[in-house]
Amino acid sequence: MVRADARRNRERITTTALDLFAEHGPAVSMEDIARAAGLGVGTLYRHFPDRLTLVTDIANTALHALRDHALAQSAEDISRWEVLLRVVRHCAGQPFALITSLVGTPPAPPSTRELVREVNALLTEVVEQAQEEGTMRRDLTPEQVVELLNVMVCRPGARPDDPLTTVLLDGLRARRTA
Numbered sequence: 001m002v003r004a005d006a007r008r009n010r011e012r013i014t015t016t017a018l019d020l021f022a023e024h025g026p027a028v029s030m031e032d033i034a035r036a037a038g039l040g041v042g043t044l045y046r047h048f049p050d051r052l053t054l055v056t057d058i059a060n061t062a063l064h065a066l067r068d069h070a071l072a073q074s075a076e077d078i079s080r081w082e083v084l085l086r087v088v089r090h091c092a093g094q095p096f097a098l099i100t101s102l103v104g105t106p107p108a109p110p111s112t113r114e115l116v117r118e119v120n121a122l123l124t125e126v127v128e129q130a131q132e133e134g135t136m137r138r139d140l141t142p143e144q145v146v147e148l149l150n151v152m153v154c155r156p157g158a159r160p161d162d163p164l165t166t167v168l169l170d171g172l173r174a175r176r177t178a
Helices: 004-024 030-037 041-047 051-074 080-092 096-103 110-133 142-153 163-172
Strands: none
Touching (some): 004 041, 004 096, 051 080, 051 096, 080 110, 080 142, 110 142, 142 163
């Protein structure tokens, strides 16, 4: 079992790293992260032996939260379109643009790639259901829609109400014909 102080240190490191990466970009050093977190470099390296391990932890935490949120929304008795909107709103508060830039090179570890596949499969299922219920247009494949959703939420400044998100969601919504 992880001690409470070790858990707090780990959370402090990841929160500080996210803040510094967001403010200064991916070139932030591990030493800068430790200093800003108010911890020694040794403490940081005990938790995260290298930069990739730190970034992978941040990415996996965000992806687990997204998967769990999407599963919870999918279990609700609401339209699949509303499920999709709620997932998009959830993504707005997550560091997916930053994670994408940090994890992209070198290629993400297998654990992260598996989580991405899991989330994409879940979203594909929601899209298929939205198309079947008639709330989402059908002239795109579910995989194409998921690709668009990834572009929408994995970019800097993504918000549920920003112009690009609004236009993409409007374009995906099924139009009722008179």
